[in-house]
Amino acid sequence: MTHKPGIVVTGASGRMGQMLIRTICDSDRAHLVGALERPGHDWLGRDVGEAMGGAALGVPVTDDPLEAFARAQAVIDFTAPEATLEFSQIAAQARAVHVIGTTGFSSDQLAALKPAARHAVIVRAGNMSLGVNLLVQLTRKVAAALDVDFDIEVIEAHHKHKVDAPSGTALMLGEAAAEGRGVALDQVSERGRDGITGARGAGAIGFSAVRGGDIVGEHDVLFAGEGERIVLRHVATDRAIFARGALKAALWGQEKQPGEYDMVDVLGLRDPI
Numbered sequence: 612m613t614h615k616p617g618i619v620v621t622g623a624s625g626r627m628g629q630m631l632i633r634t635i636c637d638s639d640r641a642h643l644v645g646a647l648e649r650p651g652h653d654w655l656g657r658d659v660g661e662a663m664g665g666a667a668l669g670v671p672v673t674d675d676p677l678e679a680f681a682r683a684q685a686v687i688d689f690t691a692p693e694a695t696l697e698f699s700q701i702a703a704q705a706r707a708v709h710v711i712g713t714t715g716f717s718s719d720q721l722a723a724l725k726p727a728a729r730h731a732v733i734v735r736a737g738n739m740s741l742g743v744n745l746l747v748q749l750t751r752k753v754a755a756a757l758d759v760d761f762d763i764e765v766i767e768a769h770h771k772h773k774v775d776a777p778s779g780t781a782l783m784l785g786e787a788a789a790e791g792r793g794v795a796l797d798q799v800s801e802r803g804r805d806g807i808t809g810a811r812g813a814g815a816i817g818f819s820a821v822r823g824g825d826i827v828g829e830h831d832v833l834f835a836g837e838g839e840r841i842v843l844r845h846v847a848t849d850r851a852i853f854a855r856g857a858l859k860a861a862l863w864g865q866e867k868q869p870g871e872y873d874m875v876d877v878l879g880l881r882d883p884i
């Protein structure tokens with residue numbers, strides 16, 4: 612391992628890709644060695660710093676993950692599920708830590724990540740921020756403390772460009788609530804209510820998604836009882852929190868054995884409260 616790990620950012624032109632590139636370039640603990648975009652993208656061949664409207668960084672944008680990952684100790688990947696699956700195999704061949712921020716995986720796609728984790732470190736989290744990962748732990752504890760007289764609803768809001776719903780973070784929170792209650796989320800989740808739905812089922816965990824404007828990400832976990840409510844809330848106002856978390860994961864992963872990890876491992880929050 613080099614003293615300062617070299618990092619490749621995939622989806623370099625994306626909202627998170629650009630934030631990651633700035634975060635890595637501002638850090639004295641890592642350096643940018645590659646920037647990847649999809650075939651046909653108009654940034655290909657250009658210096659990524661200049662394409663972002665700033666100074667040259669000496670890193671041309673490429674669509675060749677094999678060549679780019681071979682030079683890297685870590686790949687930070689906030690793209691789309693199909694692309695991330697392909698990258699996981701190539702990152703594993705290169706023995707590079709694969710930090711996955713991409714959301715919207717099906718359960719089959721998640722299972723398809725497993726072979727790569729036998730050869731390399733994968734850190735995957737639907738949300739890379741410290742605050743949300745703490746909220747996940749709190750949600751599990753509160754759900755375990757309350758009985759099913761408290762109805763659990765996860766309400767999330769994101770910008771108008773987001774393509775998946777509920778958000779990866781909402782699903783993490785739902786999973787934590789289900790775990791706290793000792794049930795499987797897919798047995799109790801209620802999504803996309805519309806029309807004459809009938810009364811709410813006891814023990815259900817409901818999800819609602821709001822989409823609009825430039826909302827970075829807001830999540831409420833509501834525990835609604837008779838005569839009282841508890842609301843656990845996280846509000847993200849700056850994407851930099853996700854980029855800082857992802858960089859932290861890339862550095863943390865350098866010392867670890869192959870396997871699948873999440874941000875709770877990286878942040879040491881397994882049992883904070």
Ligand code: NAD
Nearest residue numbers: 622625626627648649689690694712713714737738739853
């Ligand atoms: P975005 O659409 O702005 O960026 C995605 C980028 O990926 C685009 O530039 C696109 O061209 C690129 N891309 C797609 N396929 C590719 C391929 N095969 N090769 C290379 N590049 C490819 O989206 P965004 O807002 O940056 O979000 C990206 C993903 O990250 C989403 O799944 C989002 O939900 C997730 N996200 C996760 C967190 C977290 O903390 N885990 C935070 C924010 C966003």
